[in-house]
């Protein structure tokens with residue numbers, strides 16, 4: 161029998177910002193730690209793969225879906241508690257909500273996250289960053305749940321480097337402690353507005369995308385600049401195309417499949433290699449039986 165709250169055959173396209181992907185065999189949204197641990201144990205007994213998703217803002221799921229249990233953190237696992245020196249935040253909390261709450265409390269140092277449409281858990285996993293700041297600058301420690309139980313880790317134990325952590329699949333960040341500095345609420349709001357304005361000017365805002373497709377390679381030029389120089393703006397396969405506004409973004413403009421998106425990525429990587437000798441490494445994460453060919 162299925163544990164309470166576990167649904168079957170749920171379209172993953174509903175839970176990704178790019179809007180592609182097949183069905184999750186099982187999907188659940190536990191709202192407290194005990195419920196999450198019970199689901200993880202159940203999945204282990206059934207020998208099911210486990211995946212966690214946040215706001216799906218950096219995720220390309222297979223068109224064939226995911227054979228296993230997909231978890232999304234809700235309720236107390238997405239709560240935000242502001243403290244005198246920072247915040248204690250559930251892994252499922254949206255970054256935008258954290259930015260607002262700590263800013264209102266006059267705590268500075270998290271403004272950069274206003275432009276990143278994910279959760280705290282996804283941001284820890286990716287060491288998300290913008291405007292010269294990364295999550296690791298504010299992160300003190302995390303709580304991690306897996307089928308093996310609960311563990312705590314300091315930020316410096318997570319191997320946080322450029323869009324990378326050492327978290328394994330099946331390890332779920334359920335809570336993060338942030339350390340922030342005293343600041344002026346009005347100045348914090350002004351900085352957030354400035355970052356948001358810069359975003360709107362440089363990146364597609366209304367289109368369905370998953371943010372940067374590729375990490376920036378070492379050297380002077382960003383992935384976006386290289387792909388633009390390859391003449392790829394507007395390059396289209398099926399319903400997926402490289403944005404005219406920023407060449408490191410792929411837009412789902414007409415019922416794209418993940419296969420369409422993947423085909424655009426493969427061509428972009430081929431052209432960057434051929435024209436500039438640069439091997440682009442993908443930033444987007446995959447879910448299910450989808451393989452981005454090695455660079």
Ligand SMILES: Cc1cc2nc3c(=O)[nH]c(=O)nc-3n(C[C@H](O)[C@H](O)[C@H](O)COP(=O)(O)OP(=O)(O)OC[C@H]3O[C@@H](n4cnc5c(N)ncnc54)[C@H](O)[C@@H]3O)c2cc1C
Pocket residue numbers: 177211212213214215216217218219233251252275276277278279280281282283284285286287288289290327331332333334369370371372445446
């Ligand atoms: C318009 C746009 C702009 C963006 N700009 C930026 C940017 O400036 N900087 C940047 O770094 N990123 C950016 N991104 C990408 C994305 O928002 C970040 O990578 C974000 O951290 C992903 O968070 P998420 O909760 O949506 O994770 P998801 O996309 O749902 O998942 C990404 C990965 O994190 C894992 N994960 C999710 N939740 C947890 C958890 N609780 N515990 C453990 N692992 C977890 C997933 O399993 C997956 O491997 C952008 C995306 C978009 C659409």
